[in-house]
Amino acid sequence: MSRKLLLKNDHIQGINTLKTYKENGGYSVLEKALKGMSPDAIVEEVKKSGLRGRGGAGFPTGMKWSFLAKPEGVPRYLVCNADESEPGTFKDRYLMERIPHLLVEGMILSSFALGANTSYIYIRGEYFYVSRILEQAIEEAYQAGYLGKNILGTGFDLDLYVQVGAGAYICGEETALLESLEGKRGNPRIKPPFPAVAGLYGCPTVVNNVETIAAVVPIIEMGGDEYAKIGIGKSTGTKLISASGHINKPGVYEIELGLPVEEFIFSEEWCGGIKGGRKLKAVVAGGSSVPILPADLILKTANGEPRLMSYESLGEGGFVTGTMLGSGGFIVMDEDTSIVKNLYTFSRFYHHESCGQCSPCREGTGWMERILKKILDGRGSLADIDLLWDIQSKIEGKTICPLGEAAAWPVAAAIRHFRPEFEAYVTNPDSIKDIKHYYRLKN
Amino acid sequence: MTNSQDIQFSTEAMEKVRKIISRYPTGKHKSALIPILHIAQAEFGGWLSSQTMDYVASILEIQPIEVYEVASFYSMFNLQPVGNCLIEVCRTSSCWLCGAEDIIDHIENKLGITVGETTPDGMFTLKAVECLGSCGTAPMMQVGADYHENLTIEKVDNLLDQFKTDNKKSRYC
Amino acid sequence: MPKITIDDIPIEVPEGTTILQAARMIGGDIVPPAMCYYSKLETSGGYCRTCIVKVEQGSAKDPRPMPKPVASCRTTVMDGMVVRNITSPENLEARAGVVEFLLLNHPLDCPVCDQAGECHLQDLSYEHGKEATRNEFERREYDPIDIGDKIKLHMNRCILCYRCVKVADQLTDGRCHGVINRGEHAEISTYIEKAIDNDFSGNMIDVCPVGALTDRTFRFKSRVWFTKPVDAHRNCDKCCGKVRLWNQGEEVLRVTARKDQWGEVEDNDDGSTAWICNECRFEKKNLSDWTIEGPSDISRHSVISANHYETLRSIQTNTLKMMGAKPHGVKVELGEGALDPNNQK
Numbered sequence: 001m002s003r004k005l006l007l008k009n010d011h012i013q014g015i016n017t018l019k020t021y022k023e024n025g026g027y028s029v030l031e032k033a034l035k036g037m038s039p040d041a042i043v044e045e046v047k048k049s050g051l052r053g054r055g056g057a058g059f060p061t062g063m064k065w066s067f068l069a070k071p072e073g074v075p076r077y078l079v080c081n082a083d084e085s086e087p088g089t090f091k092d093r094y095l096m097e098r099i100p101h102l103l104v105e106g107m108i109l110s111s112f113a114l115g116a117n118t119s120y121i122y123i124r125g126e127y128f129y130v131s132r133i134l135e136q137a138i139e140e141a142y143q144a145g146y147l148g149k150n151i152l153g154t155g156f157d158l159d160l161y162v163q164v165g166a167g168a169y170i171c172g173e174e175t176a177l178l179e180s181l182e183g184k185r186g187n188p189r190i191k192p193p194f195p196a197v198a199g200l201y202g203c204p205t206v207v208n209n210v211e212t213i214a215a216v217v218p219i220i221e222m223g224g225d226e227y228a229k230i231g232i233g234k235s236t237g238t239k240l241i242s243a244s245g246h247i248n249k250p251g252v253y254e255i256e257l258g259l260p261v262e263e264f265i266f267s268e269e270w271c272g273g274i275k276g277g278r279k280l281k282a283v284v285a286g287g288s289s290v291p292i293l294p295a296d297l298i299l300k301t302a303n304g305e306p307r308l309m310s311y312e313s314l315g316e317g318g319f320v321t322g323t324m325l326g327s328g329g330f331i332v333m334d335e336d337t338s339i340v341k342n343l344y345t346f347s348r349f350y351h352h353e354s355c356g357q358c359s360p361c362r363e364g365t366g367w368m369e370r371i372l373k374k375i376l377d378g379r380g381s382l383a384d385i386d387l388l389w390d391i392q393s394k395i396e397g398k399t400i401c402p403l404g405e406a407a408a409w410p411v412a413a414a415i416r417h418f419r420p421e422f423e424a425y426v427t428n429p430d431s432i433k434d435i436k437h438y439y440r441l442k443n
Numbered sequence: 444m445t446n447s448q449d450i451q452f453s454t455e456a457m458e459k460v461r462k463i464i465s466r467y468p469t470g471k472h473k474s475a476l477i478p479i480l481h482i483a484q485a486e487f488g489g490w491l492s493s494q495t496m497d498y499v500a501s502i503l504e505i506q507p508i509e510v511y512e513v514a515s516f517y518s519m520f521n522l523q524p525v526g527n528c529l530i531e532v533c534r535t536s537s538c539w540l541c542g543a544e545d546i547i548d549h550i551e552n553k554l555g556i557t558v559g560e561t562t563p564d565g566m567f568t569l570k571a572v573e574c575l576g577s578c579g580t581a582p583m584m585q586v587g588a589d590y591h592e593n594l595t596i597e598k599v600d601n602l603l604d605q606f607k608t609d610n611k612k613s614r615y616c
Numbered sequence: 617m618p619k620i621t622i623d624d625i626p627i628e629v630p631e632g633t634t635i636l637q638a639a640r641m642i643g644g645d646i647v648p649p650a651m652c653y654y655s656k657l658e659t660s661g662g663y664c665r666t667c668i669v670k671v672e673q674g675s676a677k678d679p680r681p682m683p684k685p686v687a688s689c690r691t692t693v694m695d696g697m698v699v700r701n702i703t704s705p706e707n708l709e710a711r712a713g714v715v716e717f718l719l720l721n722h723p724l725d726c727p728v729c730d731q732a733g734e735c736h737l738q739d740l741s742y743e744h745g746k747e748a749t750r751n752e753f754e755r756r757e758y759d760p761i762d763i764g765d766k767i768k769l770h771m772n773r774c775i776l777c778y779r780c781v782k783v784a785d786q787l788t789d790g791r792c793h794g795v796i797n798r799g800e801h802a803e804i805s806t807y808i809e810k811a812i813d814n815d816f817s818g819n820m821i822d823v824c825p826v827g828a829l830t831d832r833t834f835r836f837k838s839r840v841w842f843t844k845p846v847d848a849h850r851n852c853d854k855c856c857g858k859v860r861l862w863n864q865g866e867e868v869l870r871v872t873a874r875k876d877q878w879g880e881v882e883d884n885d886d887g888s889t890a891w892i893c894n895e896c897r898f899e900k901k902n903l904s905d906w907t908i909e910g911p912s913d914i915s916r917h918s919v920i921s922a923n924h925y926e927t928l929r930s931i932q933t934n935t936l937k938m939m940g941a942k943p944h945g946v947k948v949e950l951g952e953g954a955l956d957p958n959n960q961k
């Protein structure tokens with residue numbers, strides 16, 4: 001059995017209540033830290049742990065925390081990113097729904113470390129029922145004296161609120177999230193300034209993913225050095241993976257970073273292999289934004305090394321033969337899957353979710369979707385494939401926020417690794433009829 | 444001009460609104476806009492008319508355009524009336540891989556409408572939406588606040604029947 | 617003061633200067649085109665991406681190149697920065713891509729657009745665009761609407777530069793128009809029919825880089841290049857009263873603010889911006905209302921080309937072609953008639 005830090009108690013009945021959570025050791029880390037550690041000491045442990053942001057970018061959390069500006073007399077904020085809208089990703093929902101107090105405890109610990117006296121959890125609007133679960137947990141924490149004024153008699157004050165979004169993937173981008181939290185359209189801000197200097201209401205702010213903040217609890221519990229021993233190389237600790245698609249056992253798994261991809265897909269402990277005994281065709285390993293890889297490249301790197309579930313190993317080979325761990329949204333496709341059609345669902349998604357501020361993304365995402373639809377409809381030409389390639393290259397890197405890249409990369413990767421399939425669509429559509437279940441196009 | 448006087452939150456809703464506004468630092472009450480729009484949508488028929496939005500603007504003491512800008516940005520706010528029961532089926536990658544299109548087809552046939560339409564009796568509106576964070580239990584749909592997961596044709600049939608008997612309203616807040 | 621080079625030209629600029637401002641200090645064709653940035657409006661810029669440049673060296677301290685092109689209008693210089701604009705073929709290619717995106721949904725109505733001859737998008741496509749667009753899909757279409765009795769909005773032509781929104785925020789006392797909807801469907805709107813009515817709202821017309829916001833009081837549909845701009849002033853208790861009149865014979869067809877070589881409203885002597893009020897703009901259409909100072913010094917090339925019809929013609933035809941018009945399509949080619957001062961259609 002693999003080691004579990006976040007989900008070790010997820011099977012316990014009633015773990016969503018304060019009572020059961022406490023009976024299983026909950027809030028003991030908070031008590032220990034608030035009474036016995038300085039905020040800086042907590043930051044230090046997080047630094048030592050090597051924890052990297054679990055929201056997608058993988059930025060070292062301790063370093064991010066140490067960048068937080070601390071001008072006199074200006075409030076600081078901690079905002080938890082629970083927007084979770086990257087297709088293929090549902091781990092934060094699972095964690096918040098099952099063990100809401102773990103996030104609440106992490107928020108209190110982290111707010112204490114950062115010197116924030118008001119913190120927000122920004123959750124996507126569709127997770128309304130989860131927001132209720134969180135609010136319930138927060139209410140319990142207030143009652144127990146873990147929130148509010150003079151927490152545990154330490155003089156530390158903290159108010160924690162849940163803010164519900166209203167349907168916009170882009171609000172997962174941290175500055176768009178802050179805009180939304182300020183009651184505005186979710187338009188990403190032009191950086192600099194970064195949130196660490198001017199974030200919520202113009203004040204220094206740290207934005208972290210749900211899983212990142214939850215991981216602070218076991219890190220303080222075991223110490224940063226111990227945490228860093230788990231995992232592999234610079235990919236320390238455990239990671240929640242959202243596994244979906246054509247596998248026997250979809251769901252959220254906590255893995256130790258460094259687990260071989262092959263084992264993850266095929267072992268009974270994890271995904272349990274491909275549904276119906278079919279063959280593996282491709283995997284999107286880290287949420288819709290990251291490059292798709294064909295079976296051979298997801299199982300082994302171009303050098304023939306086994307591919308591991310870690311930031312470095314998945315990134316091995318760059319975008320030519322590699323991909324990214326991203327948010328850990330692991331989408332598996334069997335041999336009958338149309339890669340073109342899957343790409344179309346992604347492109348339609350990015351088109352739908354572009355905020356519309358900057359011209360390459362506003363105009364380019366819709367254009368790519370239309371061309372893909374044309375190809376799927378059997379009206380495409382070889383030139384359309386080249387055009388798609390060119391459009392994605394003209395979006396990538398030219399936009400205000402990384403949604404531009406997120407829209408461009410999947411297109412580039414699908415063409416890079418599955419060009420013959422695109423060509424078949426335009427030159428010989430009949431040859432694809434075998435995969436007709438997935439070939440069919442519906443609006 | 445608008446008659447924001449015509450609409451008024453219930454005392455209960457107004458209490459919620461006040462509580463929400465108190466979460467933010469003084470002068471930052473605009474932060475309450477999105478939560479309040481959710482309440483308004485639930486209170487006033489499942490959608491946001493310009494009167495409703497003007498009313499919200501007056502509560503927060505902001506310009507009406509600031510409300511229109513925000514309301515029209517987020518996909519959960521309906522700027523046109525919708526049926527009592529709004530059915531939102533996810534159509535993105537993982538759900539598509541697991542048969543979301545069959546589910547959508549089936550609902551279309553059963554209700555006699557296509558995606559984006561409302562049944563003539565005003566009972567159901569069907570939408571195809573983007574990933575709702577339930578990809579591991581695909582295919583799925585959201586109705587009101589509820590997630591219905593691991594859908595099969597039979598399951599959908601049962602749900603639709605039940606919604607009809609319960610005269611289900613998808614409003615929530 | 618930071619020292620930088622742009623296209624190998626060295627310049628020393630005050631701390632906090634943006635790359636675009638530094639380039640404007642140098643002048644000439646190394647200045648990146650700016651469709652959304654407007655130096656007189658706070659927080660403008662960053663949206664259109666036409667001003668992107670390549671930063672080959674971030675600073676003397678950290679000489680690494682920046683990984684992506686940056687918006688020169690929103691990037692401040694650092695000592696030792698090495699910037700490439702027109703000396704980077706890669707950058708020019710990237711910009712051509714942005715131009716193609718901007719034209720993707722732009723209507724083919726230059727021949728009937730009030731802005732023709734002073735449209736920044738036309739200049740941009742002429743100077744920075746490439747061959748014809750590869751877009752074969754239908755363009756977004758919106759009906760033109762009147763926002764009040766003074767201003768017309770042709771949303772089809774809008775490039776969402778946000779300048780008019782910033783004017784309303786920064787110059788007027790209650791914004792009633794803005795950007796609604798999201799992504800490709802984002803549009804400038806009042807949402808419900810509303811007149812934009814404020815003493816300074818007319819400045820939205822002057823900042824609009826394209827023909828999306830136009831002056832409904834512009835009498836007679838006249839091509840800009842048939843009007844003679846003169847600078848004039850009057851005593852106005854609301855604004856500086858310093859304007860540009862666009863006359864035909866004895867008639868004042870249109871009143872605008874005075875613009876500088878970057879197409880921005882000029883500064884007053886005290887450094888403030890010479891915005892004009894709606895009374896001066898919309899109500900004072902008699903020569904006798906004004907003290908004439910003399911012919912305007914206009915440096916924007918497409919307006920100069922008023923005297924060079926052929927240049928203008930080729931700019932327009934080229935723009936139209938890039939937007940996908942058939943090269944010899946009768947409908948969209950700038951017809952002879954359009955160049956005839958007596959043709960007031």
Ligand SMILES: Cc1cc2nc3c(=O)[nH]c(=O)nc-3n(C[C@H](O)[C@H](O)[C@H](O)COP(=O)(O)O)c2cc1C
Binds near residue numbers: 081085172
């Ligand atoms: C388009 C876009 C969507 C994003 N969505 C999310 C999201 O849903 N959840 C999240 O935690 N981070 C998301 N991010 C990343 C955040 O901007 C940010 O990096 C992250 O919340 C930082 O937290 P971390 O360091 O703990 O990962 C997104 C980024 C982009 C560009």
Ligand code: SF4
Binds near residue numbers: 187355358399400
């Ligand atoms: S890249 Fe797309 S989502 Fe990001 S700011 Fe630009 S238009 Fe908005």
Ligand code: SF4
Binds near residue numbers: 804825826828
């Ligand atoms: S109407 Fe003109 S000024 Fe306003 S956003 Fe559009 S192009 Fe810019």
Ligand code: FES
Binds near residue numbers: 535539575578
């Ligand atoms: S793809 Fe349907 S819920 Fe994620």
Ligand code: FES
Binds near residue numbers: 652661662690
């Ligand atoms: S002028 Fe710089 S991005 Fe538009």
